[in-house]
Amino acid sequence: MDFKTTNTVDATEVWLTGRLEFTDHDRLRDIVELVEQSRARRFVIDMSKLDFIDSAGLGMLLILQEETESRNIKMIVRHPLGDVKRSIELARLGEIITIEF
Amino acid sequence: MDAAHHDSPAEPALRGFSLLRDRVPTDMAARVASRFAGTVQDQRDDAVATGRGLPERAVETLLMERADRDRLRAAFDRSPFLTVELGEGADEAAAPLDDWSGAPAADDPGLPGFYLSLTTGTAYGLQCPVLVCDELVRRGVLEPQRRSNVELCLHEAVANAIVHGNLGLSSAVKGEPGGYRRFSEMMRDRLGDPAVTRRRLDIFCRWNGRCIAIAVVDQGGGFDTALAPATTGNKARSGRGFVFMRTLASRVTVTDGGRCTVLQFDR
Incomplete structure (x- = not known):
């Protein structure tokens, strides 16, 4: 999984691509660091370009x-599609998590 | 493996087949051939990659020292029954004795199937469930519209076999404060231990007209199969893999003290 980040006054947005799975625990540490550094009120995880998420990835959420x-x-988890939406459902x-489909 | 074979009568005889020797030391290839009652063929590396010059019917087993995605796809294109990555150090004296063999599982020559055996070091990050499902689709066994659910189940079984089986990591760590950091460090440590990464992950697919059975086998310490959750609280940080499998597969059977998970999908 790869990600990029955008920051606005209101929100930190993380855009995930690829596959979020059990091999990505190191990436989780990177994203938690973003949370720790964020001064915004909202933390948005955009999944529109994520292809796959497994049970370990859901645990990371x-x-x-x-x-x-x-x-x-x-x-806020935003726009899960296809197989990602299937796993989340x-x-x-x-x-327990706010999801914008 | 019982669940994988429930549709077929037991056959005591091993399947005889040829071995394709691909950068495998001669003595090892001979020992493997002996083990499987097969014969050995020498084959140049580039011919394995391209498929040129291979006698079509002879190639039922492929051995390789080191597997990657391209080499496995090239191997699958030859439709072998058994594809084995021997792993680094394959020429060490002890390596041929590693218990990678599919012999116990290859006891029914009547059913079609294929068997993939990888080292944990290779299987980690290789996304072998994608490769296996590609192959099941290519062989006309798995309908493309059902592929997604089969792939998720196989992925979860493989992830369990690698993380909890061969790497010996418990998800309980993740439940502690900051536990995911510790879990990540432990995973990195284990992946740096050659004794651990040499452990094998085997995926054995067989099918008939009614069912596809996929067995995922590891060489870890096993677990108490009674604890495999059928449901899990939606706030739990682990345990969903088995829930996915039990929801999406027709049947899930765990044998060998937790080292073998057999997924079955009705066709």
Whole structure:
């Protein structure tokens, strides 16, 4: 998985590409660092260009949710599509994470 | 492996087949051939990559010292039954004794299938479930519209076999404060240990008219199969892999003390 970041006054946005899976724990550390550095109220994870997410990747989203919550930052997962949307729905992640389809 | 074979009668005889010797030391190839009651053919490396000059029917086994995506795709194009990455240090005396063989699983020559055996060091990051599903589609076994669910299940079984099996990592670490950092460090440590990365990950696919069975086998310490979750709390940081498998596959069977997961998909 690769990502790029954009910052606005209101939000830090992380744009994921490729596959988010069990080999990406090091990338999670990088994204948590973005949360720690963020001064914005919202942390948006854009998944429109993400091809695949596995159960480990979903676990990473939950860790990011806790990291943002503890800093009073609102995390939003945006535009999961295809196989990514399927996995998120199977795991019923929408019950605990804000997801904009 | 019982679940993978439930549709077919047991056949005691091993399948005899030829070995393609590809940069494998002669003595090792001979020992492998002996083990599988096969014969050895010498083959130049470039012919393996391109497929030129190979007798079509003879190539049912491919051995390679080191696998990568391109070499595996080239190997699959030859439609071998058994594709084995021997791994670095393949010419060491102990290597031929490594338990990579598909012999116990190759006991029913009547069913079509293929068997891929990789080292953990290679399997990590190779996305072999993608390659295996590509091959199942190419052989006309898996319909493209069903591929996505099969691939996710196989991915989860392979991830479990690598992370919890061969690398011996427990997800419990992730539940601790900052545990994901520790988990990441532990994973890096294990991936730097040759004794660990030499452990094998085997994927064995067989099918008939009614069912596709895919067995994923590791060489880790196993686990208490009664603890494999059928459901998990939606805030849990782990355990969803088995939930995905049990939801999307027709049947999931865990055998060999947790070292073998057999996924079955009705056709």
